[in-house]
Amino acid sequence: MTEIRTPRLVLRRWSDDDLVPLSEINADPEVMRWTGDGSVRDLEETAEDIERYEEEWDEEGFGPFAVELIGSGELIGFAGLSVTEFLPEPTHDIGIGWRLGRQFWGQGYASEAAHAVLEWALQDRGLDRVVAVTHLADRASENVAAKLGMEPGRELKHPDLGIPLRVHVIDLTEYQA
Secondary structure, eight states: OOEEEOSSEEEEOOOGGGHHHHHHHHTOHHHHTTSTTSOOOOHHHHHHHHHHHHHHHHHHSOOEEEEEETTTOOEEEEEEEEEOTTSSSOOOOEEEEEEEOGGGTTSSHHHHHHHHHHHIIIIISOOSEEEEEEETTOHHHHHHHHHTTOEEEEEEEOTTTOOEEEEEEEETTTOOO
């Protein structure tokens, strides 16, 4: 079983106990503001998300990790990898992403979790390149990408939603643990 520990977090595969706390995170309009079209997700949709995350783990050997606090065991969101199939050019890049409950914002958890995922991707999984796709107006995610050492790259519009996005990039030669 794949598990990553940081000083404050455990990143792990999903369990049945994660459904309700993740659905509460996904039901917050402020959390979902920068995800897709900004729509919240209900319990059933969240269950489908977790099922899809686990399928990606089984098929690709990576996916979004459930992120929990070491001290309490509380699920605070996710951070992990996925294939960025929605980009207009079929690059099949591996993207890093994160989503945390609002009460966990501004405490460095997103950067801590994303850094652990990036290190795992480049050093343990042997990936040569990782991207992060952010909404241009999402300053918090832009800051996390910068903290990871990712270079802001091309800007584009989401092919289905028309939302302005930026693709941040880092490759193994640029990565500093």
